[in-house]
Structure formats: structure tokens, C-alpha cells
Amino acid sequence: MSIKVSLAMNRINHSTILFLTVSFGILSFIASLSLGAADISFSDVISSLVASFSPEKDVRDVVFFERIIWELRMPRAILAFLAGCGLAVSGLILQTVTRNPLADPYLFGISSGASLGVVISIVLLGSTISLLTPVAAFVGSLVAMLMLLMISGRKQSQQVESMLLAGVALSFLFSSFTSLLLYHTDPQAVTAVLFWTMGSFSRAQWGILWFPALVITSCVMMMLAYRRQLNAMLLGDESATTLGINVNRFRLVMLVLSSLITATLVSLCGGIGFVGLMIPHIVRYFVSQGTVFGIMLTALVGGIFMIWVDVLSRLVLENQELPVGVITSAVGSLFFLSLLYFRKNKA
Amino acid sequence: MNSSNEPSTSNPTATIGAKSELLSVQHVSWHADNQLILDDISFAINKGSFTGILGPNGAGKSSLLRCLYRYLKPDAGSVKFNQQDIWQQYDAYQYAQDIAVVLQETPTHFNLTVYDIVALGLLPHKGLFTREQSSDRQQIDCAIKQVGLVDKTLQNFEHLSGGEKQRALIARAIVQSPSLLIMDEPTSHLDVRYQIQVIELAKSLGITVIASFHDLNLASAMCDQLIVLDKGKLVEEGTPQEVITSEMLSNVFGVCAEVSVHSQHNVPHISYFYGYDTHDKTVHENEHKSEFSHE
Numbered sequence: 164m165s166i167k168v169s170l171a172m173n174r175i176n177h178s179t180i181l182f183l184t185v186s187f188g189i190l191s192f193i194a195s196l197s198l199g200a201a202d203i204s205f206s207d208v209i210s211s212l213v214a215s216f217s218p219e220k221d222v223r224d225v226v227f228f229e230r231i232i233w234e235l236r237m238p239r240a241i242l243a244f245l246a247g248c249g250l251a252v253s254g255l256i257l258q259t260v261t262r263n264p265l266a267d268p269y270l271f272g273i274s275s276g277a278s279l280g281v282v283i284s285i286v287l288l289g290s291t292i293s294l295l296t297p298v299a300a301f302v303g304s305l306v307a308m309l310m311l312l313m314i315s316g317r318k319q320s321q322q323v324e325s326m327l328l329a330g331v332a333l334s335f336l337f338s339s340f341t342s343l344l345l346y347h348t349d350p351q352a353v354t355a356v357l358f359w360t361m362g363s364f365s366r367a368q369w370g371i372l373w374f375p376a377l378v379i380t381s382c383v384m385m386m387l388a389y390r391r392q393l394n395a396m397l398l399g400d401e402s403a404t405t406l407g408i409n410v411n412r413f414r415l416v417m418l419v420l421s422s423l424i425t426a427t428l429v430s431l432c433g434g435i436g437f438v439g440l441m442i443p444h445i446v447r448y449f450v451s452q453g454t455v456f457g458i459m460l461t462a463l464v465g466g467i468f469m470i471w472v473d474v475l476s477r478l479v480l481e482n483q484e485l486p487v488g489v490i491t492s493a494v495g496s497l498f499f500l501s502l503l504y505f506r507k508n509k510a
Numbered sequence: 511m512n513s514s515n516e517p518s519t520s521n522p523t524a525t526i527g528a529k530s531e532l533l534s535v536q537h538v539s540w541h542a543d544n545q546l547i548l549d550d551i552s553f554a555i556n557k558g559s560f561t562g563i564l565g566p567n568g569a570g571k572s573s574l575l576r577c578l579y580r581y582l583k584p585d586a587g588s589v590k591f592n593q594q595d596i597w598q599q600y601d602a603y604q605y606a607q608d609i610a611v612v613l614q615e616t617p618t619h620f621n622l623t624v625y626d627i628v629a630l631g632l633l634p635h636k637g638l639f640t641r642e643q644s645s646d647r648q649q650i651d652c653a654i655k656q657v658g659l660v661d662k663t664l665q666n667f668e669h670l671s672g673g674e675k676q677r678a679l680i681a682r683a684i685v686q687s688p689s690l691l692i693m694d695e696p697t698s699h700l701d702v703r704y705q706i707q708v709i710e711l712a713k714s715l716g717i718t719v720i721a722s723f724h725d726l727n728l729a730s731a732m733c734d735q736l737i738v739l740d741k742g743k744l745v746e747e748g749t750p751q752e753v754i755t756s757e758m759l760s761n762v763f764g765v766c767a768e769v770s771v772h773s774q775h776n777v778p779h780i781s782y783f784y785g786y787d788t789h790d791k792t793v794h795e796n797e798h799k800s801e802f803s804h805e
Contacts, residue, residue, distance in 0.1 A: 388638040391636065394626060397622060398616075401581055402611065404602060405581070406630060406634060407606030453626060
């Protein structure tokens with residue numbers, strides 16, 4: 164096969180895959196509006212969506228299931244999609260700039276910082292999850308991020324190693340403070356914190372969605388702009404330098420990006436592990452990731468995966484919600500293990 | 511030795527002068543961990559020449575190359591490219607438009623295709639938001655064709671053989687369209703066929719090349735100019751005929767060898783003697799351990 168033909172076929176494949184993924188994403192979105200404790204049929208969902216776009220919309224027509232769709236499930240599905248996109252993309256960033264396939268947004272102490280923030284706010288302000296909780300989580304993760312930058316940004320050589328080690332050390336430091344505080348508070352607060360750390364999309368509201376949407380869209384845009392630099396980082400620090408990249412500065416900028424995404428999501432949804440680690444790997448098995456196509460696909464697959472995780476969390480137990488983190492870890496690791504198994508058998 | 515039959519087009523000793531000087535290294539010193547790695551090194555590289563850097567392990571070859579490709583900043587002295595200081599008058603991005611570097615580093619675990627690797631050569635020539643044009647793709651295709659990797663274009667870089675990896679990295683350097691190519695030990699881990707192939711490929715580009723070598727015969731056959739380092743000092747500089755002598759081999763590498771003229775190419779050819787002590791040049795019977803005084 165000549166080089167032109169194979170590349171052309173590759174490009175056609177890319178657009179087909181992207182088209183199929185987007186279509187499946189839309190289907191998943193509609194499914195997540197339809198599935199749940201109150202059963203709403205697909206056709207009702209679609210007619211409700213179509214009706215909302217028609218100019219003659221009468222407020223009195225808004226029936227019960229429409230309120231469920233628009234006020235409960237839609238913001239939830241959007242937040243789930245954004246969370247999946249964001250975590251997958253920030254995992255991709257971290258794995259690339261540290262050249263470590265095990266890097267994950269939670270490895271760098273950012274979520275431990277958020278947990279500490281939450282626990283402090285609960286201990287200081289009373290034993291319930293309040294409106295202030297996301298703010299406290301955000302502040303906590305920003306503090307963690309700044310500490311990490313101060314430690315790893317100073318040392319120029321062996322930056323990757325010091326960054327990873329500092330992240331793990333910070334993570335344990337914050338966890339120990341968290342445990343210490345929890346040890347001295349009442350059991351109710353402990354339960355609240357425990358549920359918070361396991362992750363949920365139930366706090367999704369139209370009013371807050373703009374924030375994660377803004378952060379994640381701008382971070383993905385920046386990643387797309389820097390896609391060549393990200394690829395070059397995979398060659399090694401020295402080679403990347405010879406391609407004109409200020410390696411240390413670039414790595415810090417990318418770390419800030421992925422930390423911002425993580426901080427935003429942790430503050431709104433709590434801890435959702437494993438997605439940032441796993442989704443980039445799954446996509447990487449099939450396509451190379453430093454292209455516009457690869458980045459978009461990673462974000463989309465992450466988002467779609469999370470939509471289905473949210474659906475499962477609402478369906479598995481009757482009249483009760485399963486924490487999202489439980490499902491991502493369980494489903495994710497099983498899927499990942501089977502992928503490893505099949506890859507091994509194929510090779 | 512007769513150098514007029516040299517196949518190369520430029521003879522550096524004949525074209526001395528600032529006009530053809532591409533790179534000049536002036537009194538460069540660099541140290542790490544309180545140890546002097548490069549000690550007051552000065553030399554010049556002429557346009558179109560192929561320069562080999564020789565020296566035993568730990569002589570400072572890689573450190574010197576790193577100073578040339580702007581990865582290490584010398585503690586003293588300066589490196590000038592086109593008469594301009596590479597640290598004061600260039601930034602990393604501008605310098606990358608003029609200089610391409612082929613190193614031993616290779617990516618792992620990340621499923622990059624040969625095409626992805628070669629396409630990285632465009633990086634110093636592209637803004638953040640510019641897309642790949644069809645002319646860029648043509649350029650990438652051409653480079654891949656030039657190094658003979660057409661049927662591997664969409665293959666995973668990690669699955670290539672050592673020689674193919676090196677050729678893919680050279681293709682990336684071609685796309686970077688530099689006026690100087692620097693290669694750090696481009697032939698190590700390669701079998702003889704790939705060693706010759708890779709060096710001939712680099713030579714065929716028609717640009718100035720600086721490469722470090724361990725294979726002295728290969729360097730002698732392929733280079734116009736040789737620079738020999740030992741313990742961070744520049745000890746020899748000149749054409750292969752001037753540099754490759756049994757005296758140099760004994761002093762710098764601690765080996766005993768006879769230097770003759772290559773029957774085909776009219777360049778110095780080294781035949782090593784095994785089991786010799788380099789100092790008294792007597793054969794140690796039943797003793798295969800030779801003495802490497804500089805290790």
C-alpha cells in the first residue's frame with residue numbers, strides 16, 4: 164500500500180470513528196435522560212427535547228416528566244459528561260508530560276487536598292455538606308497544587324521524578340491531616356465526608372454548570388493548541404528541548420491545567436478515581452493520542468463512559484444511589500484487566 | 511597520505527575562513543558536581559562538513575554535543591552559530607529552526623506511529639493554532655520515503671528495529687529542515703549494515719553534520735574532520751589522516767593498533783592488536799585482560 168493511500172484511509176477512518184463516537188454520545192445522553200427511578204420512554208424524551216426548541220412553548224404544558232428531564236437529569240448528564248471529559252484529558256496531560264503511564268490526576272495530592280478542605284469546612288461549620296463544601300474543596304486542591312508547584316518547580320533537573328514523589332508525599336500528608344480531623348469529629352461528619360469522597364453527580368444544577376464547562380473547554384482548547392509540544396514531550400526532555408520547547412516551563416503549565424480541571428471536578432463531584440488513569444490508556448490502545456483526533460476521542464470516550472456510570476449509579480439499587488466512585492473503580496478495572504488479557508493473548 | 515582523492519566535496523582544511531564557518535566553539539568549559547567535564551574547548555565547524563567527535567567513554571563527547579544543541583549552558587566560553595551567540599542571540603524555538611538533533615532517547619508506552627514522530631519535525635516551524643497543510647504532509651511523506659520507511663509509516667515506533675528507529679528520527683530531522691544536524695552516537699547498538707546506512711543517509715542530506723562515534727574506522731571513512739576528546743580536553747583536531755595515528759590510539763584509547771591505508775577508500779584504517787600492553791607493547795601471553803589506563 165502506498166503511503167498516500169494508507170494515510171488517506173487513516174484519515175477516513177478517523178472521521179468515521181469520530182462520527183460514530185459522537186452519535187453514540189448523543190444516544191447515551193438521551194438514554195441517561197430516559198433511564199432512572201421514574202421511567203420515561205425514549206419517545207417522550209425526544210418529544211420533550213424537540214418541543215423545547217419550538218417557538219410556541221406553553222409553560223402549562225410542562226408536565227411532570229419534563230421537569231424530571233430538564234431540572235434533574237439534564238444537568239446531571241451534562242456534569243457527568245464534563246467530568247468524564249475533564250478527568251480523561253487531565254490524565255492524558257499528566258501521563259504525557261511525566262512520561263509515566265501510571266500518572267493520574269489523583270496521584271498528585273490534588274484530591275487529598277480537596278478532601279482536607281472539605282473536612283476542615285465540615286469541622287468548622289457543622290456536620291453537613293453545605294453550599295460551601297465545593298468552595299472548600301476547590302481551595303484545598305488549589306493549595307495542594309501550589310505546594311506541588313513550589314516543590315517541583317524549583318528543581319530543574321529530574322523534575323519528573325521530584326514531581327511524582329512530591330505528589331505522593333503531599334497526598335499522604337493531607338490524608339493524615341484529614342484522618343486526624345475526622346478522628347476528633349462526630350460520626351455524622353465522618354459519614355458525610357465518606358460519601359463526599361466517593362463521588363456523586365447529585366449536586367448538579369444548571370446554575371453551576373458554566374464553571375466546569377468553561378474550565379474544561381478552555382483546557383481542551385489549550386491542549387489542542389499544544390498537541391505537537393505534548394507529543395514532543397514523549398520523546399524525552401532532551402529531544403523536546405532540541406525541538407524548541409522550554410521543557411520545565413511547559414510541564415508546569417500543563418500541570419496547572421490538569422490541576423485546575425481536577426480541582427474543579429473534585430469540588431463539584433467529589434472523588435472519582437481511576438477514570439483519569441484508565442480512559443487515556445484504553446484510547447491509546449487504538450489510536451495515537453497527540454493529534455486533534457486523539458485528544459477529542461479521549462475526551463469523548465471519557466464523557467460517554469461517565470454518562471453510563473451515572474446511569475448505572477441510579478439504576479443498580481432501587482430508590483437509592485450508588486456512589487459514582489464505586490462504579491468507576493469496579494467497571495473500570497474489570498474492563499482494563501480484560502483489555503490487558505486480550506492484548507497479551509493477541510501478542 | 512594523499513587527501514586529494516577524498517570523495518567529499520569540502521575539505522575543511524582548505525576552506526578556512528570566517529565566511530564558511532557555521533559553528534564556532536570558543537573556550538567552552540562546563541562542570542557538574544564539582545567535576546570539570548569540559549575543559550577550555552575551542553574549535554570551528556565549516557559549512558557542509560561532516561565532523562566526527564571521538565573519545566573514550568566519559569571523555570565528554572555527549573556533554574560537548576549538549577552544549578552545541580543548547581541543552582547545557584557552558585560555565586565559561588561561548589558557542590556561536592552563524593557568528594551569533596546561541597544563548598544570547600537565539601532562543602530555543604529559533605535555534606530549533608536551524609539545528610536538528612538525533613539522540614538515543616526513544617518514547618515508550620505511548621503508541622506513537624512513525625508518521626507522528628516524523629511530523630514532530632514541523633514543530634519549530636508551526637504556530638500553536640496552525641494546522642498541517644497538504645504541503646506539510648507532502649514534506650513528511652517525502653522524508654519518510656527518503657529514509658526508506660514507507661511501509662512502516664503507520665506502525666508503532668516502538669516496534670521498529672534499532673536501525674529503523676534511527677532512520678525515523680533522521681526523517682524527523684529532515685522535516686525540521688536544519689542547516690546543522692547533530693547526532694549523538696547514531697550507530698551504537700546497530701549492526702554493520704545499519705551503521706553504514708545511517709551514516710550514509712546523514713551524509714546524503716548535503717548539510718553540515720556533527721556526530722559522535724565509537725567506531726573509529728567508520729568515523730575515519732565517513733568524516734571530513736575529526737575532533738578527539740580525552741578527559742574533557744580537546745587533544746586532537748584535523749582530517750582523519752592527521753588524527754588517526756597509532757600514537758593517538760595508544761595515548762587516548764589505550765589500545766595498541768596499526769594504522770594503514772584503506773585499500774578502497776584511501777583513508778586511515780585501524781587494525782587492533784589484542785593482548786598487548788599499550789605501554790611496553792609486549793604481548794602478555796595467556797592474558798586477555800588489556801589495560802585501559804583512562805577508564
